[in-house]
Amino acid sequence: YIQSLIHLAQQALLAAGLPGQIDGRPKHLFSIYQKMARRSVSFDEIFDLTAVRIVTDTKMNCYAILGLLHSIWPPVPGRFKDYIATPRSNLYQSLHTTVVGPQGEYVEFQIRTADMHRINEYGVAAHWLYKEPGKIGGRDEQVFSWLRQFVEWHKDLADNRQFMDSVKLDLFHDVVFVFTPTGEVREIPVGATPLDFAYAIHTEIGDQCVGAKINGKLVPLRYQLSSGDMVEILTSPSQVPHRGWLKFVRTSRAKTKIKHWIKVEEQKRALELGRRLLEQEFRRHNLPVAQSLKSDRLSSMAKAKGSETVEELIRQVGFGRLSPDQIVSHFYEGPEQGPSPSTKGVSHSPQQKFPGLLREGSVKFGGTKDVLMQLSKCCKPVPGEPIRGYITRGRGLTIHAIDCPNFQSLEWDHNRLVEVEWDSELDGTHSVEVSVLTLDRTGVLAKVSAGISHCQANITRAEISTREDRKAVLDFVIEVKNTAHLELILQEIQRVDGILSAKRVRGW
Template sequence: MYETVTHIDQLIKRVESYNPDADVALVRRAYAFSAKAHEGQTRQSGEPYLQHPLAVAGVLTALKSDVTAIVAGLLHDTVEDTLATPEELEHEFGKDIARLVDGVTKIGKIPFRNYEEKQAENFRKMVLSMADDIRVVLIKLADRLHNMRTLEHLHEAKRQQIAQETLEIYAPLANRLGIGWMKNELEDLCLKALKPDVYANLTLLVAKRDEERQQYVQEVTQVVKRALADAGLTGEVHGRPKHLYGIYQKMERQSISFEEVYDLAAIRIITNAKMNCYAILGLIHSLWRPVPGRFKDYIAIPKSNLYQSLHTTVVGPKGEHVEFQIRTEEMHRVAEYGIAAHWKYKERGQIGDKDGKVFSWLRQFIEWHQDLPDNRQFMDSVKLDLFHDVVYVFTPKGMVKEMPLGSTPVDFAYAIHTEIGDHCVGAKVNGKIVSLKHQLASGDTIEILTSSTQVPHKDWLKFVRTPRAKTKIKHWLKVEEQKRSLEIGRRLLEREFRRQGLPPAQMLKSDRLLEVARDSGFETTDEMVAAIGFGRLASAEVINRLTPSRPDTDRGAVTAEPHVPKPQPGKHDEKGVKVKGGHDLLMQLSRCCNPVPGDRILGYITRGRGLTIHSVGCPNLEALDYDRDRLVEVEWDTTAPSTHAVKVSVLAVDKTGVLANVSSSIAECEANISRAEITTREDRKAALDFVIEVIDTAHLDRVLKAIERVDGVITARRVRAWQER
C-alpha cells in the first residue's frame, strides 16, 4: 500500500523523484486553485476537502503519471463540487487538463430513474473519454482508491453500495489495465467493507501464520540464492505477499479452510534478462520436483494487460508446495504499473502505435460496449468483460486470439466476423469435430464450419460468453421477433377487419389507422401492428377506436385474443411487487433466481403467463432480454412485508452438534427453517442445505453472518436454482 499524500511539498517531492524536469510551478498553481475552489468544504471525516484531491494526485505519482494527469487529479472535483466552470479551467490550465477533468466529472442535471442507471451512464462517459485519453481512467481509479481508503466515515448502506461497485467494476478494471498493487488494495478494502468479520479474522490468521512460515520461506530463499550463485545467474529472491481477498476467494471457490489455502509459500525471483528466466526455471526444477499442471508461461504468451512471468509450483523442502514467479525487471515494472508503464504518447494521452497494438483489447472493449443502448445491458456486459479469466486459442492460420475462460466455438466465430457467427453450424478443435457448446482451452486450434442456411438460435445465449456474441445474437433475434410479431399482428387485424366488413388492404394503409396508432402512443402503424402481434395490445381495442359508432355488442363479439386492460397506477399483487406504470398483469416470481425484497428486479412479459419477476443478473433474464419491449420496470411493495423462501448452502467441518448450532443461529435471527438436509463428504466436511423464510436481503445477510460465526462453519451462501444445475 502506497502512503497517502497529505501535503503539497510531499507531492512535489514524489513528482521530482521520477521526473526531475517536471513543471512543479503548474502543480503548485493547480493546488492553489483547488484550495480556493474547495475553501470551506469538508469531507464526511471532518477533514478539509482539499485533502482528497491532494491524495488522488499522490496516487497518480505512485503510477509515475505525467504532470498533466497530476494537475487534473488536483482539479478533478472542482467542476462537479464547486463554482468553477470548464471554461475557467481551460483558460487557466489549457484544453488538455480541462478535457481530463471533464472526463472524470459525473453527469449532472439529467434525471435518472435510479442509482444504478446514473452510475452506468457515468461509467459509460468515462469509457468513451478513456478512448480519447487513457489518463481519464487512471485519475478515476486514483479517486476511487482514496475514497475506499476513507470509506469508514460513511454510513453502512453507502459503504456497502460503493464497495460492491468497486469490487464489480473498478478492481477488475485496475487488473485489466495491469496495475496489480492497486487491484489488490481495492479488493482488500472491499472485503473489509462488505465482510468486516471475515476481513478481521483473516488479518489475524495471516499475521499469525506469517510469523510461523517466515523461517521456512527464508530457508527456501537461501537455497535458491546459493544455487543461483553457483550457476552464475543473477536474480533478486524474496517472499511474495498474498492479499486477503485472494485468500478469501480461494477458500470460497474451492470450499477449503484457511490452513489449506495458506500452506502454499510464494517466492518471486527478478532477473536481468528474458533467457535467464528460463535458465532459473530449469534450476528450480532441478532442485525440487515440479507439480504437474502448475506451470504457466506468460512470457511466451503474455496476458492481455501485458503481464509477463513464468509461474511454477514445486514440492519444496519438507514436502511442502512452493510457488515461484520468475520475471525480468522490466516485466516486474509492467506487472506493478500496467498501462501506466507505457507513457509513449503521440499526443493527448494516446498510447503510441506499438503499445496500442499490445493494448488492442482496450480498443475492442470500447468498441464492443459503446453501442449498447441499454444501461443495464451495458453494465452487465462491462462486468463480464472485466472479470473474466482468459484462454489463448489459435486460428487455422496460427493467429492467437484471446477469449474469456469458458468461451465456445460460437464466441470464437463472432470474434472473427458477425457473418461467420450467424452461419456457424459446428467447429473442429485440434482437427476433431466438437459441439457448439464445447469450451475452448488454451492452445486449441479452432476451425469454424458454416452453412448459408444456418441462423442464430436463442439457445446459443445459454452458453456463449463474450459480450460481442451475445449482442449480435440478441440483435438478430430481436429483428426476427419483430418480423414475426408484425406478421401475426397483421393477420389478427385483417381477420377483425373482415369480421367488421371492412377491406383489410385499404384499412392497413389508411390515415385513420395511423391516427389510432399515434393516439395509442406509437410512432407508426407497423409499431402498433407489432404490439398486437406481441400480445401487448388487443386488436379489438384498435377496431373499437376505428369504429366508435358501432354497438358495444358488436365490438365485444370480435375480441379474438386476451384483452390487456389499461394500466392502473401503482398496481401490485400478493407477491409484494409493484409494476411501474401499473400494467395490470398476472405476476409470478421466477423460480430460477427466486428474488426476495432487496434484490434488484425486472419483469418479463411472456405470452399466456403474464409477468415473471426475475432478479437483475439472472442468466435466464439475460438470455431473454434481446427483446427490450417485453421488459417491465417493477419494484418491491414495502408496505406489505411478507416472508420469502430462500435456499442457503453451508459448508462446515463434520463434527457433532454442527447442525444443531447452525439451526440455532438461524432461529436466533427470527428466520424459520422449512427444510434442512445434511450430506457428509469424504474429506470430513458436511454440506448443510436449508430452505429458510426471510423478509428481505438485509434479513438474509443477518442470517448468513450469524451462520458464519458458528464454530466449524467454513462458508455460508445463498443458492439460486440456476446455480444448482
C-alpha cells in the first residue's frame, strides 16, 4: 500500500514539474501503543499510522507540494502543522499534513528541504560537519548565533512564559504562504486577511467578496491568515466595497482598489444629485432645463470655477461645494446683460442668500416687529414650533426653539429670556436639516429627491455616506414654509421603498 502511494505521489510531482525524493514507512505497533497511552486517545484517533516523507530543494516547493497533495487527496481538518514558519526549539523544520488516502485511510505527509532533513535526522552539529571544514555558510552562522542567543535567554529568563514569548518573537516572519482551492501557493504579508487575498487574485473578486472559508470553515473577513491555510473566497454580484474594509485590510493593493471604487461611486452619486439640484433650481427660476445644462454660460462658469468640464462643475454642486443658486445666478447676472426675461418676477430674498437671517416681520416681540432678530444656528426654528427669544449683546434678539439643546444653559440668565411668537401672516421659507436612513439601493436618492420636489420644497445642500452594513445616510438642508410643510415632506420621504427612517436633526 505504501509503495503504491509513493508511486502515485511521484507521478503527481513529475506531472507538476516539482522535484522530490519520496520514502515511507508504517508506524510500529509499540509506537502506536506509546502514543495512545501518552495522549490518552483511542486507536481511531491515531492519524499517522502510515507516513510518507518528501524531500525537495526549496522552501517554496515545500508549500507547492503541499498544495498539490491537498488538490489530490482531501486534507483532514486540524491536522496541518507548519514547522517551517515556526520551527521547534531544536530547529526541527517540516510541513506535516494528514490526508484521506486513495483507499480512505489516513496518511501523514512530511515535506521538507534537504537542509531541513539533515538537521532533523542528524542534528545541527552533523549538518555543520557535513560542510567542508572551515567553510561555514552565512545561514549556518546565523543558526549557531541563534543557538547562543537561545542559551542566553534560557539562563536570563526564569519565567517559562517569557522565554517562549521571546522565542516566538524571534521566529516571527514577514510573510505567510496560503493556498487557493486549486492548490496554488500565494505569498502574502503577515496579518493579511481573506479580503487582501481576494484582491491579490483579482480586483473583481475583492469587490464582490462577501465571506471566506479557511480550511473549509467560514471565517469573518477580518480573520488573519496563517501559513498553510486553504482559502476559498465567497462572492456575490450584488456586493460592493465598503469604507469600513479600509480599517482591517493590510496590503496596499487592497487599500488602493477599495479607495478607487469609493471615489468613483461618490463621483457618480454627486453627479446625479448635483444634476437634480440644478434642474430644480432652473425650474424654480423658469429657465429651460435642457438648454441651460448645455449652454455656453454653464461651460464658461465651469472654467471660471476651476472645473475642466460641466460634469465636474455639477459634481461640485452634488458634493455641496457650490450651491445651485450660485450656478443659476450666473444666467441672469452679467456685466453686459440685465436679468433674463425668463427670470423676471423671481424675487431673491435676503434669507435665500443668507440662511438664518429673519425676514422683516417674521417674529413679533411684545406686539412689535421692529426689533433686530435672528434665528439661532444651533436649532434653526421654523414657523409653527414653540419659540423663545434670548437677548444677546450687540446682536439683538436670537430666536430659539423651546426644545433647543442649548436652551437649558441659556436659562441660567432668566432676565435675558423673552416671550416671542411667529407672525401669523408670515410668507417665506426656512432651512431645516433632515437625515434619512435608507438601504443602499440604486435609485433611492433619486426617489427621495423627487419626493421632496413633489412637496414644493427646495434642497440647498446634500451629503451622502454609506455604511458597512449596506445602509446609506442621506443628509439634506431643505427650505420649508413651516412645521406642517416639514411634516408633509418627512411623510413623503418615508413612502419611498427602502427608507428606514426620516427625521429632522438639530445640526449634523
